[in-house]
Each structure stands twice: as C-alpha cells, then as structure tokens.
Amino acid sequence: xxxxxxxxxxxxxxxxxxxxxxxxxxxxxxxxxxxxxxxxxxxxxxxxxxxxxxxxxxxxxxxxxxxxxxxxxxxxxxxxxxxxxxxxxxxxxxxxxxxxxxxxxxxxxxxxxxxxxxxxxxxxxxxxxxxxxxxxxxxxxxxxxxxxxxxxxxxxxxxxxxx
Numbered sequence: 235x236x237x238x239x240x241x242x243x244x245x246x247x248x249x250x251x252x253x254x255x256x257x258x259x260x261x262x263x264x265x266x267x268x269x270x271x272x273x274x275x276x277x278x279x280x281x282x283x284x285x286x287x288x289x290x291x292x293x294x295x296x297x298x299x300x301x302x303x304x305x306x307x308x309x310x311x312x313x314x315x316x317x318x319x320x321x322x323x324x325x326x327x328x329x330x331x332x333x334x335x336x337x338x339x340x341x342x343x344x345x346x347x348x349x350x351x352x353x354x355x356x357x358x359x360x361x362x363x364x365x366x367x368x369x370x371x372x373x374x375x376x377x378x379x380x381x382x383x384x385x386x387x388x389x390x391x392x393x394x395x396x397x
Contacts, residue, residue: 236285239337241390253277254386272378280342282377286359287325295319296365321358330356
C-alpha cells in the first residue's frame with residue numbers, strides 16, 4: 235500500500251525521493267542506500283508506518299484474557315473473558331491520529347509533525363509486548379530497502395481511469 239499512497243500523493247513521493255537522494259549523494263552512482271543510511275531516513279520510515287496505520291497487515295490483535303472482573307467504559311467483563319483489539323479502528327481513531335483517514339507520513343517525525351507525538355500503545359502493526367512479532371525488525375528493514383530501491387530506480391504515476 236505504501237507505493238499506492240505515494241503515487242496518489244506525488245508531493246510525498248517527491249519528498250521521499252529527495253530524502254533518498256540527499257542520503258545517498260556520496261554513494262557510487264546509482265547505488266542504493268546502505269543499511270546504516272536506511273536506518274537514518276525518517277521520512278522513509280514515516281511513509282511505511284503511515285501506510286501500515288491506514289492498511290494494517292492484520293486488523294485484529296492477539297486475544298487477551300481478562301484476569302479479574304473489570305469494568306471499562308461502563309462495560310463489565312467477567313474474569314476469563316477473551317478480548318481482541320480492533321487495530322483498524324484504533325489506527326483510524328481521531329482521538330489518537332488527527333485527520334486519521336489522510337496519508338500524512340510527517341506525523342511520525344516529531345520535528346515535522348503538525349500533530350502531537352503518536353502515543354505509545356496506539357499503533358500496533360506488529361502487535362506489542364511479549365507477543366510482538368519476532369520478525370518486526372527484519373520486515374521493517376526489508377520494506378525500507380525495497381521501497382528505497384523502487385523509488386530511486388523508477389518513476390511512478392497512476393494510470394488514469396484505473397481502480
């Protein structure tokens with residue numbers, strides 16, 4: 235989905251391309267960013283985070299079991315109740331993500347964001363806690379490397395009248 239968002243927002247694609255060009259200015263001609271360079275590209279990471287927020291890989295978190303009777307927001311949950319977090323709804327909450335349906339990679343870069351910082355425990359593309367995806371770091375690096383390679387190598391645009 236990240237490429238789709240970028241071609242739908244040419245200004246974001248241009249900004250990402252500029253970040254990549256600046257980061258790789260001293261690299262041999264045509265070479266892709268190194269591992270160290272990729273790790274220091276906040277807009278690249280912001281583009282990926284924002285697309286995963288809008289279109290999470292999975293919409294449900296792992297089930298959790300209530301360990302004692304509890305009342306939350308006037309709802310009673312007896313001990314043993316299994317609950318799931320609806321990630322898609324959380325990620326689209328205006329309470330946590332102003333302009334929640336818009337693609338705004340800058341929200342992930344504190345010094346560029348027009349919004350308050352993203353709060354802990356409001357963004358779960360890889361789950362969290364003891365059950366966080368063990369492949370998170372590998373997946374993020376692969377996404378960064380592939381996206382950087384595609385953006386640096388190809389010019390992209392939407393084909394008119396296509397869905």
